[in-house]
Amino acid sequence: MVRFENVGLRYGMGAEILRDITFDIAPRTFQFLTGPSGAGKTTLLRLILLAMPPTRGLITLFGKDSQDLDKAEITALRRKVGVVFQDFRLLDHLTTYQNVALPLRVQEREEASYRAEVMELLRWVGLGDRMHVFPPVLSGGEKQRAAIARALIMRPQLLLADEPTGNVDPPLARRLMRLFLELHNSGTSVVIATHDLALMDQFDGARRLVLGDGRLHIYE
Numbered sequence: 501m502v503r504f505e506n507v508g509l510r511y512g513m514g515a516e517i518l519r520d521i522t523f524d525i526a527p528r529t530f531q532f533l534t535g536p537s538g539a540g541k542t543t544l545l546r547l548i549l550l551a552m553p554p555t556r557g558l559i560t561l562f563g564k565d566s567q568d569l570d571k572a573e574i575t576a577l578r579r580k581v582g583v584v585f586q587d588f589r590l591l592d593h594l595t596t597y598q599n600v601a602l603p604l605r606v607q608e609r610e611e612a613s614y615r616a617e618v619m620e621l622l623r624w625v626g627l628g629d630r631m632h633v634f635p636p637v638l639s640g641g642e643k644q645r646a647a648i649a650r651a652l653i654m655r656p657q658l659l660l661a662d663e664p665t666g667n668v669d670p671p672l673a674r675r676l677m678r679l680f681l682e683l684h685n686s687g688t689s690v691v692i693a694t695h696d697l698a699l700m701d702q703f704d705g706a707r708r709l710v711l712g713d714g715r716l717h718i719y720e
Contacts, residue, residue, distance in 0.1 A: 501527050501657070501658060501689055502559075503524040503525075503558070503560045504522055504557065505522055505559075506521070507521040507556070507558070508521070508557055509540075509552075509555050516555065516714060517543065517714055518540050518544065518547075518711075518715075518716075520715065521715070521716050523709065523716055525548075525689055525691065527689055528684070528689060529707065530689070530690045530703070531690070531692075531707040531708065531709055532691075532694060532703075532706055532707070533692065533693040533711070534693070534697075534700065534708060535710055535711030540711050542585070542586070544693075544716075545585075545660045545691070545693060548660060549583060549660060553566070562577055579603075581658045581660060582654060582658070582659040582688075583661075584644075584647050584651045584659075584661040584662060585647075586662050588643045588646070589647065590635040590643055590650075595633060596627055596633060596634075597622065597631040597632060599635065599650055600622060600631075602650065604654070617653070618649075618653060621649045621653060622646075624679060625648060625649050625676065626672060627642060630642060640667045641672075644664065644667045648661070648676060652679065652683060658690075659690045661690070661693065663695075664676060664680075665694070665696065666694075673699065677699070677703075691709075
């Protein structure tokens with residue numbers, strides 16, 4: 501599903517911030533991406549999403565070499581990926597419900613075909629009473645949950661989540677993790693970037709991708 505071969509990244513003429521990154525993500529797998537603050541976790545997620553090119557090395561997504569893809573092809577591949585970044589990227593002029601439903605609207609689906617599913621997902625993430633308000637009214641944790649719901653509504657083949665439980669209380673964090681596990685059990689590969697060791701320790705069988713000093717270490 502994802503393959504990195506000797507990938508390196510630098511900005512300008514500076515030293516490489518990621519060096520010789522080699523790993524793959526198989527279908528139907530669950531992994532944590534961890535490492536100290538500033539290690540490059542978000543950057544690695546952006547590379548997986550093909551949101552930026554590497555300085556060197558090879559990245560393939562769903563079997564496609566990123567170097568051979570034009571913008572339209574990259575856009576088509578990204579539709580298979582659900583993404584939760586820390587800046588949320590909600591549209592302020594749309595309600596919570598409309599933000600979550602947006603990926604379905606882009607596909608020109610009739611609202612009647614997805615209304616109940618969107619409302620149920622919003623209730624699951626604790627936003628059932630906030631679906632008709634606009635993002636500026638939401639708290640940081642509520643925005644985060646809306647972004648998670650939007651990423652999940654398409655049932656993506658691959659989910660990338662950057663600190664998805666960082667702004668919620670422990671009970672809701674456990675509930676969101678159950679949702680990620682359900683998505684994984686239904687066939688989605690999941691990558692969760694986090695520095696929360698206690699959270700990771702609850703999932704002994706999950707693979708860990710550990711970034712440090714620009715290099716990636718893998719613990720099965």
